[in-house]
Amino acid sequence: MSTATITRRTEGGPDAPPRRRKLTPLRMLLHGFLIAVSLAWLFPIAWAVLTSLRSYDYTAANGYVSFGGWTIDNYVTAWRTAEFGQHFLNSVYITVPAVLLTLFLASCVAFVIARFSWKLNLVLLGVFTAANLLPQQALLIPLFRLFTEVPLPEFMSDSELLYDSYWGLILINVAFQCGFCVFVLSNYMKALPRDLYEAAMVDGASIWRQYWQVTMPLCRPALAALATLEVTWIYNEFFWATVLMRTGDKFPVTSSLNNLRGEFFTDNNLVSAGSVLVAIPTLVIFFMLQRHFVRGLTLGASKG
């Protein structure tokens, strides 16, 4: 596996810091342990990729602990039978507007909380942050009823209801994710120097311009981190799409997986190909924007 070679290269690399050159037995034990844990952690994913690349007939005849039967047919079949193209598109329709709207609305609230020191700000921050932590299932009963009551014009949703529409899913995701972003962004904005606003006020800048032209450009690192994280979270969202959607071909890709299993029920190779396809966007985000992803997660926990 390529992972082992990566480790070996970095261990014996000539550019390693000189302080760490000594490999005591204790340190070797430590590396051994960490390599073992890392490989164990990667194994389920590696196994899914491996299974997805083998033909069902071969593994059915020879068992999964065997070698051979390499093919990419599973991907072709999975993509076609499960209409992955449509489901990926649905995920885009939901994720992109939801993330943009979340960041916009959350940054507005965060700006007001950070910019002014009203007594109510603490309450406001609490109301938003706590909303993000409530268990979704606890709100399901009234929301389900609400969604089946609120009408939408037909050009917005062919169900003519908030239920079974992209709009409903976008709104509920925004409402839930706003809290986390308000929390992170307000902390970030509070750390900006206050002189900026005084200078802007001397220049006669309105509140909107202070928000849009002074604060927002300075928040780019935090916004990038949050955007990365929120794309992953909303793309991965399973519960709301499962309960608030009905039409099979409107499901976003993560919750469509559950409907696929019926079609695939005896063919684990096909299931694994489907799983890998669903994982690819998040893995791409993870490897390309790892820095942002990690910072986003830890911004919420520390003062950043």
Add this chain to the structure above:
Amino acid sequence: MSDLPLIQADRAVPPPATTTSTGGRRRRLRLLSRTDRVVITLMVLVPLLLVTGFVWLPAAATVLLSATNWDGIGPLNEIEFVGARNYSDVVNIYPPFVPAVQHNLLWLAALFVVATPFGMFLAVLLDKELRGSRFYQTALYLPVVLSLALIGFVWQLLYSRDQGLINAVFGSNIDWYGDSNVNIWAVMIASGWRHVGYIMLLYLAGLKGVDPSLREAAAVDGASERRAFFRVVFPVMRPINIIVLVVTVIESLRAFDLVWVVNKGRNGLELISALVTQNVVGEASRIGFGSALATIMLVVSLIFITIYLATVMRENRE
């Protein structure tokens, strides 16, 4: 907005009658113009309405509904209050309730006693600036980017009775997801697999924030590494510890996706969250039951959310 902002504007200056933002440059600091007030109100009100309408009002409605006999279909004006009857029914005549509570507690215990300390342990090891640390970290938190629903499918390749790796390697014949004696453990392992990486990430950030001079001082005093960690480093990470505690409790309360993709939370995989959902979208819609269950979830989560808020707000004020 009725209350005046406590900005650092000169309060002695009377507010100009109708100054708009296009009023040109003024050398003087002003209080907020009318446009600014409208803008501020909108900036807060729109998101606030969204969160109130979609999160807080439904939460309140859940609590109210738990004291009624509403069937979920009939008109709202025929609702009758039945007091605590739903709660006593849930406890006394609803067989999946007790297993669900047990499973939720077991889930919490497994994450809290095994996955969380292991994640912390790995963070401590990785904090030593080892070579290859990046590789280790990436491998460990890779599962964090996957959805729990997807994780259910990935682990099925190991757990399946006829096609799974575990049975193939050990020659066993257990349906790991289907057998009600073992399936809760199987899904908890899959969930722990993801949780460890998340906790490691949080502690790694926490450890980076610990003042290095503290550790040096402990080393000068001759404290062993383990002693220094438990006596010095761990206590100063108190905010992170509380956040991790709350994250763990909330995660185990919200656990849902994994059991839902396996078998919709039946036959050994009952969880409170799954029971609520079954009572709403399932074949038998029992709103009173469902709301009583949901209210229990709400109360437990609100206790820990309060602890969380108290911690982070204190942190922020310092």
